[in-house]
Amino acid sequence: MPELTLLEQKVLTGVIQQYVAPPENVGRRLFKKKSHPFTNAEWDVIKSNRYRSSPTIPNREGRIVGQMGVGKKTATFIYVREKKVFEATTLHWLRAPGELARNKAEEHVRRETKDLNDRIERLVESYCWEALKGEITVVYDDGETAPVTIDMGIDATHKPTASPLWGGDSDDPIGDVAAWKRLMAKDAGVKIGDVYLASTAMEKIYKLAEVQALLSNERKDEYLLTGKIKGLFGFDWNTFDGGYVNYSDVFVPYLDENHMLMVSTQGSPFILLEGLSADDDAPKGHTGKFAKSWKEKDPSARQVLVEYNFIPVLLRPDQIIYAKITND
Numbered sequence: 001m002p003e004l005t006l007l008e009q010k011v012l013t014g015v016i017q018q019y020v021a022p023p024e025n026v027g028r029r030l031f032k033k034k035s036h037p038f039t040n041a042e043w044d045v046i047k048s049n050r051y052r053s054s055p056t057i058p059n060r061e062g063r064i065v066g067q068m069g070v071g072k073k074t075a076t077f078i079y080v081r082e083k084k085v086f087e088a089t090t091l092h093w094l095r096a097p098g099e100l101a102r103n104k105a106e107e108h109v110r111r112e113t114k115d116l117n118d119r120i121e122r123l124v125e126s127y128c129w130e131a132l133k134g135e136i137t138v139v140y141d142d143g144e145t146a147p148v149t150i151d152m153g154i155d156a157t158h159k160p161t162a163s164p165l166w167g168g169d170s171d172d173p174i175g176d177v178a179a180w181k182r183l184m185a186k187d188a189g190v191k192i193g194d195v196y197l198a199s200t201a202m203e204k205i206y207k208l209a210e211v212q213a214l215l216s217n218e219r220k221d222e223y224l225l226t227g228k229i230k231g232l233f234g235f236d237w238n239t240f241d242g243g244y245v246n247y248s249d250v251f252v253p254y255l256d257e258n259h260m261l262m263v264s265t266q267g268s269p270f271i272l273l274e275g276l277s278a279d280d281d282a283p284k285g286h287t288g289k290f291a292k293s294w295k296e297k298d299p300s301a302r303q304v305l306v307e308y309n310f311i312p313v314l315l316r317p318d319q320i321i322y323a324k325i326t327n328d
Contacts, residue, residue, distance in 0.1 A: 006106055007302070009281065012113070012291040016306055019114055021121040024242050026196070027128035027254060028121065030265060031272040031312050035287040041273050043313045045071040045153045048189045075150045075311060077275040078127060078138055080120055083305035084112050085296075109304070113291070116306045120289070122244045124272070124310060129254040131312040132261055132270070133322050134159060154317040157183065161324040167204055173325075174210050177233045180262060180321050188318040190264040192235045197260035197325075198253065199227060199239045204326055235262070258328065262321040269316035275309035282307075 005011055021028045036042075056063060086109070130136045134154035139147045160183075162176045184192050197205075205211055206223060214232065215223075223229050227239035243253035255261065277283075277290040293304045314320065 006109055007293040007304070009292045012293055012304070013289065015110070016113060016117055016289045016291040019117040021125070022118055025121055025125040026238075026240055026242060027132060028125050028272075030132070030263065031128055031270045032268045033272045033274060033288075036273040037276055037285050037287050039276065040074055041077050041275065041311045041313065042072065042074045043271065043273065044315060045073055046316050047071070048187065048316070048318060071153070073151075073153060073313070075313075076148065077273070077309045077311050078123075078136075079278060079307075079309050080123055081278075081305065081307045082116055082119060083303050084116060086112070086302040086304065087300075113304060113306070116304070117289070120306060120308050124308075124312070125242070126244060126252075126254060128270075128272070128312045131314060132263065132320055133259075134317075134320075136312075150311075152314045152317055154314070154320055154322065155187075158187070158318065158321050159323070160321070162326075165327055166208065166325045167327075171208075173205065173208055174214075174233075176323075176325075180323060181234065184262070184264065184319070184321060188264065188316065190266045190319055192262045192321070193264045193266070195235055195237045195260055195262050196240045196255060197237070198255050198257040199241050200257040201260060201326060202227070202237065202239045205237075258326050259322060259324050262323065264319040266319070267316065269319045270312065270314055272310060272312050275311070277307060278309060279305075279307050 006015065054063070127136055127138075131152050134152050136150040136152065137147055138150070160176075160180065162171065162173070164171050166173050166176075181192055184190060202223075206229070211232070215229070219229055219232070229237040240255055241253065242255075243251050246252050274287045277286040277288075279290055279292065281292050282290045287309075289306060289308045291304065291306045293302060295302050
């Protein structure tokens with residue numbers, strides 16, 4: 001009896017690509033996927049301008065207008081390649097006759113391949129948040145290759161620090177937020193849409209007397225029920241406590257409790273570039289996740305591998321403000 005169709009390379013790759021990121025991966029949803037079939041990542045960094053036209057006298061030559069401020073950035077893709085080994089029990093299921101055995105085998109394979117995919121998606125999620133904070137640092141696990149740092153091009157003025165920090169007697173959260181709101185409008189020509197911050201930071205802000213004075217009972221109930229506040233200062237505030245567990249079994253949050261991230265997603269400013277597969281068995285020109293499976297004879301085992309070449313980039317870094325608001 002033939003083994004599962006699921007383990008055929010084309011089918012397996014299709015299954016992997018159909019998996020969606022875990023629902024807790026909020027940062028990933030801010031980035032739009034784009035195929036980039038080149039060996040290195042290259043993208044435009046677009047700076048908006050606020051210039052206007054001037055009247056022209058009739059029958060005069062049209063005024064030449066310069067191109068928008070566009071800079072080029074290049075970087076090496078972030079590459080990940082992981083696999084799982086299915087041992088003798090699974091191989092027995094694959095060989096056993098009957099629909100029940102086949103269903104049991106397929107369920108097992110799907111569960112384990114989804115776990116592989118979820119691991120990769122957490123890696124993507126972590127780098128999405130790093131990109132949104134202005135800098136990606138790629139740390140390799142071979143103990144030899146030096147870390148690589150990629151600057152996302154966020155201007156220093158878009159990484160402000162509240163002065164004084166919030167929570168003291170002389171702080172001015174309303175004034176700070178108003179200033180950052182004006183900064184986004186001036187530099188990017190857009191309105192802030194969402195704010196993301198850890199629940200501990202949100203709790204500190206929620207308890208500020210200045211904020212309490214602005215919140216209706218309905219908005220207070222909404223926060224207590226959902227962890228969100230809609231419309232405060234003109235945008236939506238979202239509690240986010242996502243993170244991952246590192247190899248030391250330590251939980252690493254994507255956002256620390258001392259900062260908040262303010263973004264506008266108008267015009268698809270954040271892109272997840274998907275590079276070429278580096279596997280010899282992948283179809284020519286393949287971008288996005290690739291998966292394959294093969295047998296080992298001694299000891300009997302089947303290996304399933306998933307590979308991904310990607311990098312999150314900011315086309316419009318002015319549509320981000322990453323602000324420090326509190327101390328530990």
